[in-house]
Amino acid sequence: MVEVVVGHVRIVGAGLARRCSNELMHGQTSDGRPILGADALAHLKEPSSGLCWWCRDQPATTGEHKFKRADLVRLMAGDGLLLWGDGSDLREIRGKSGITRDRYEVVKFPKSLCESCNNKRSKPFDNAYDVYSAYVARTPLHTAPGVDLKVVFGSEWKARTLDLARYYGKHFGCRMVRTGTPIPASLRLFLDGAIDMPDAHMALITTDSIGKGYEPGLAISPDFVETDKTRSRFERYVLAAYVGPIGVRYEWCADGIADEQRSQFFHHPYPIINCFEDQLAVAEGRTRPS
Numbered sequence: 001m002v003e004v005v006v007g008h009v010r011i012v013g014a015g016l017a018r019r020c021s022n023e024l025m026h027g028q029t030s031d032g033r034p035i036l037g038a039d040a041l042a043h044l045k046e047p048s049s050g051l052c053w054w055c056r057d058q059p060a061t062t063g064e065h066k067f068k069r070a071d072l073v074r075l076m077a078g079d080g081l082l083l084w085g086d087g088s089d090l091r092e093i094r095g096k097s098g099i100t101r102d103r104y105e106v107v108k109f110p111k112s113l114c115e116s117c118n119n120k121r122s123k124p125f126d127n128a129y130d131v132y133s134a135y136v137a138r139t140p141l142h143t144a145p146g147v148d149l150k151v152v153f154g155s156e157w158k159a160r161t162l163d164l165a166r167y168y169g170k171h172f173g174c175r176m177v178r179t180g181t182p183i184p185a186s187l188r189l190f191l192d193g194a195i196d197m198p199d200a201h202m203a204l205i206t207t208d209s210i211g212k213g214y215e216p217g218l219a220i221s222p223d224f225v226e227t228d229k230t231r232s233r234f235e236r237y238v239l240a241a242y243v244g245p246i247g248v249r250y251e252w253c254a255d256g257i258a259d260e261q262r263s264q265f266f267h268h269p270y271p272i273i274n275c276f277e278d279q280l281a282v283a284e285g286r287t288r289p290s
């Protein structure tokens with residue numbers, strides 16, 4: 001097996017520290033396999049079709065926000081300045097107009113969705129996420145055993161939690177398009193209304209190396225990809241995205257994931273928060289005791 005990291009960590013937050021931005025980009029896995037750069041997989045990358053990756057029917061004319069506007073505006077309330085870490089680069093955005101202009105394409109993904117899918121079809125997903133992220137940002141959850149989704153969403157928690165998971169599905173799908181990794185069919189079906197994904201798992205997580213430095217911020221993990229020995233097909237992806245110290249981890253396995261290892265957070269009113277030490281542990285699925 002070969003493991004490859006595609007992409008970088010991007011971090012936003014008023015009190016940003018540079019630590020950990022490239023935590024996973026060098027070195028090896030815990031069982032000694034090398035971690036390679038994205039170039040090692042260039043031959044497997046899917047070129048963009050120019051069509052929306054969700055409906056595969058309309059032209060891709062819009063870019064989904066990497067970080068949602070409501071989150072950025074909330075983070076900006078303190079000093080009106082956001083800092084982005086991306087490898088050795090550090091960029092600033094000043095004022096709300098900087099978010100709108102997005103000169104450095106740090107706020108939005110490249111265009112990969114059609115207008116209808118990115119706005120009308122996914123509106124319930126975006127709305128559920130806004131409610132959830134505002135709750136997570138104001139609630140100390142770092143040491144909590146779980147998140148009470150009945151408190152977050154009230155009596156409609158079942159439908160709205162599925163919509164929240166679909167928001168993350170849309171986010172992760174846009175990241176896959178950006179790095180040229182194929183979108184699993186189950187992800188499209190989940191966004192279309194399926195209530196489970198037999199080859200993917202989504203869990204709530206907290207990661208020590210993210211939580212410590214970036215509590216008021218937002219973070220995106222490196223995109224972790226595993227192939228077969230001959231690097232001829234993708235076998236596994238792991239992607240995560242965080243609000244403060246609480247993230248959603250998505251794992252996809254080409255050969256499917258057994259039911260007992262697939263307790264989806266979006267099926268439970270009080271999903272537990274799985275704890276990880278660092279981003280490599282997240283990629284490898286090695287939890288630490290809570």
Ligand SMILES: [Zn+2]
Nearest residue numbers: 052055114117
């Ligand atoms: Zn579309």
